[in-house]
Amino acid sequence: MFGFKFLGNTPVPHRKNTAAMPAVRLPVHKEVLLHVAQHIGAPAKVVVKVGDEVKVGTLIAEAGGAVSAPVHSSVSGKVTKIEKLMCYNGQQVDAVRIESDGLMTADESITPPDIHDLDSLIEAVRASGAVGLGGAGFPTAVKLAAAKNGNIKTVVINGAECEPYITSDTRTMLDDTDSVVYGVKLLLDNMPTVEQIIFGIESNKRECINKLSEAFKDNAKVKVKALPALYPQGSEKVIVHNTTGIAVPTGKLPAECGVIVLNVSTLAFIARYAKTGMPLVERTLTVDGSAIAEPKNVTVPVGTPISYVIEAAGGIKDGKSLGKVLYGGPMMGVCVCTVDDPVLKTTNAITALDVKDSNPPAETACIHCGRCVAACPHSLNPTEFARALNVEIKEDRMAKLQATQVLSCMECGCCSFVCPAHRPLIQNNRIAKAELKDYLAHQATLKN
Ligand code: SF4
Ligand code: SF4
Structure with a gap:
C-alpha cells in the first residue's frame, strides 16, 4: 500500500567536499551553446538567426507554450550557428551557438520588473526564464500560478540538497543570504494567501540553518526546520511531508494540497531578477566526483562547455580514468552525451566518476530480501x-x-x-x- 514513512535508512554517503568553498566565478569561455529545452514542458522557439549580435540577457528563444520558459543569451557576442542537438534525454532540440566577444555587455533593455501583486510577480518570473534550479527544471512561473486559486497557504523552500557531492544550494544560502531574505519578502508581499514559509534544510548544514534562523528571527511567518540528513530528503513530496506533515497523494501535486515548493537557489535568483531585471543566464554548480582533481563550486554563463568546468576543477585526478560524467549527483543524475555538452539552467552539479565508480557490479538473481x-x-x-x-x-x-x-x-x-x-x-x-x-x-x- 502506498504511503509515506520516515526516510528509511539508506546509507547514501554525503561527500560534501566543497561545502566550505564559495563559488569561483570563471573567466567567460569563448563560446556558449544554449538549448531551447532546459526545462520541463514545450521547448522554447528560437527568435534569433545566424549573424545576429546579442548581449547578456537578449532573448534568443521565446517560451513555446503555457508550460515553457524563454532562453536568453548568457554572453555578449554573435550567433554563429543554430543546430539540432541530441539532449541527455534523447530529445533532438534546437541549440544556439554564440561566440563570446569577452565583454559581457548587458542588453540595454534590461530593467528591474515592476512587481506589486501576484499577477505581476508571476509575469516577471515568466519573463525571467526561471526554472527549478534544484535540477527538476519545472517553469517557476507555472508553479507560482497555482497560487491564483487562493488555496496556497504554505511555501516550502527546499534547502535539503541531499545528493552526494552537491553543495551549490548550500553556498547560495551562505553567500547570497540577502537574496534569499529578499525572495521571502517578495513572496509574502505578493502572495496574499500564503500564511507560512518553511525552509527545509538537512541537519548537516548547521551553518545554513543558523544563518537563516538569525535572518528570520523576527518574522513569525517564516520557520527554518532542520531535517534528518538522509537521502532523499530533498525530493519534493518527501520535503513537503517532513516540513508540513502533509502526504501528497499519488497523481497529485503539492499545490493541490495547498503547498508550493521552491528550491532555495530558485528563490535567490527570483530576488536578484526583481532587483536587476537580468534573466537567468548564469549558473552556480558543484564540480566534484571520484575523477575530479580539485573539487570546486563555480559560477559560469549557462551554455558553458562541461569540459571547461572540469578543467577549472583541476581536470581528471592523476592515475584515474574518466568513466561517467553526470548532470547532477550520482543518485539521480543523468549521463551527459559528451563533455562538449553545455551547462544548463538546471545543472546544479557536474559529477565526474572514475571508471571503477561508473561500472556497477554484475547483477545476480533476486534473493527476495525485501x-x-x-x-x-x-x-x-x-x-x-x-x-x-x-x-x-x-x-x-x-x-x-x-x-x-x-x-x-x-x-x-x-x-x-x-x-x-x-x-x-x-x-x-x-x-x-x-x-x-x-x-x-x-x-x-x-x-x-
Ligand atoms: S527509485 Fe522509486 S521505487 Fe526505488 S526507492 Fe526511489 S521511489 Fe522507491
Ligand atoms: S528483493 Fe530482490 S530486488 Fe529487492 S533488494 Fe532484495 S535482491 Fe534486490
Missing part, C-alpha cells in the same frame, strides 16, 4: 514493476503497472542503492513509468 521495499520512501515494491513489465499482453501489462503505483516512483535510486543483487531497479522503474505514461497519454487522446 531491502528495496524497505528503502523506498513511498513504500513501493520495485520488484513488482519488473514483474509487471514482463506481462506480454499490453493491456494487461498496463493494468498491472497501474496497480503497482509505479507513477509514484520519484526515481530516487534508493532501491538500486541497497539491492545486494545489484538488480537494475531504477532502470526498470524508468522504463515502466515511460511506457505507462505514454499509454495513459494515448488513452486520453482517444477520449477527447
Whole structure:
C-alpha cells in the first residue's frame, strides 16, 4: 500500500567536499551553446538567426507554450550557428551557438520588473526564464500560478540538497543570504494567501540553518526546520511531508494540497531578477566526483562547455580514468552525451566518476530480501514493476503497472542503492513509468 514513512535508512554517503568553498566565478569561455529545452514542458522557439549580435540577457528563444520558459543569451557576442542537438534525454532540440566577444555587455533593455501583486510577480518570473534550479527544471512561473486559486497557504523552500557531492544550494544560502531574505519578502508581499514559509534544510548544514534562523528571527511567518540528513530528503513530496506533515497523494501535486515548493537557489535568483531585471543566464554548480582533481563550486554563463568546468576543477585526478560524467549527483543524475555538452539552467552539479565508480557490479538473481521495499520512501515494491513489465499482453501489462503505483516512483535510486543483487531497479522503474505514461497519454487522446 502506498504511503509515506520516515526516510528509511539508506546509507547514501554525503561527500560534501566543497561545502566550505564559495563559488569561483570563471573567466567567460569563448563560446556558449544554449538549448531551447532546459526545462520541463514545450521547448522554447528560437527568435534569433545566424549573424545576429546579442548581449547578456537578449532573448534568443521565446517560451513555446503555457508550460515553457524563454532562453536568453548568457554572453555578449554573435550567433554563429543554430543546430539540432541530441539532449541527455534523447530529445533532438534546437541549440544556439554564440561566440563570446569577452565583454559581457548587458542588453540595454534590461530593467528591474515592476512587481506589486501576484499577477505581476508571476509575469516577471515568466519573463525571467526561471526554472527549478534544484535540477527538476519545472517553469517557476507555472508553479507560482497555482497560487491564483487562493488555496496556497504554505511555501516550502527546499534547502535539503541531499545528493552526494552537491553543495551549490548550500553556498547560495551562505553567500547570497540577502537574496534569499529578499525572495521571502517578495513572496509574502505578493502572495496574499500564503500564511507560512518553511525552509527545509538537512541537519548537516548547521551553518545554513543558523544563518537563516538569525535572518528570520523576527518574522513569525517564516520557520527554518532542520531535517534528518538522509537521502532523499530533498525530493519534493518527501520535503513537503517532513516540513508540513502533509502526504501528497499519488497523481497529485503539492499545490493541490495547498503547498508550493521552491528550491532555495530558485528563490535567490527570483530576488536578484526583481532587483536587476537580468534573466537567468548564469549558473552556480558543484564540480566534484571520484575523477575530479580539485573539487570546486563555480559560477559560469549557462551554455558553458562541461569540459571547461572540469578543467577549472583541476581536470581528471592523476592515475584515474574518466568513466561517467553526470548532470547532477550520482543518485539521480543523468549521463551527459559528451563533455562538449553545455551547462544548463538546471545543472546544479557536474559529477565526474572514475571508471571503477561508473561500472556497477554484475547483477545476480533476486534473493527476495525485501531491502528495496524497505528503502523506498513511498513504500513501493520495485520488484513488482519488473514483474509487471514482463506481462506480454499490453493491456494487461498496463493494468498491472497501474496497480503497482509505479507513477509514484520519484526515481530516487534508493532501491538500486541497497539491492545486494545489484538488480537494475531504477532502470526498470524508468522504463515502466515511460511506457505507462505514454499509454495513459494515448488513452486520453482517444477520449477527447
Ligand atoms: S527509485 Fe522509486 S521505487 Fe526505488 S526507492 Fe526511489 S521511489 Fe522507491
Ligand atoms: S533488494 Fe534486490 S535482491 Fe532484495 S528483493 Fe529487492 S530486488 Fe530482490
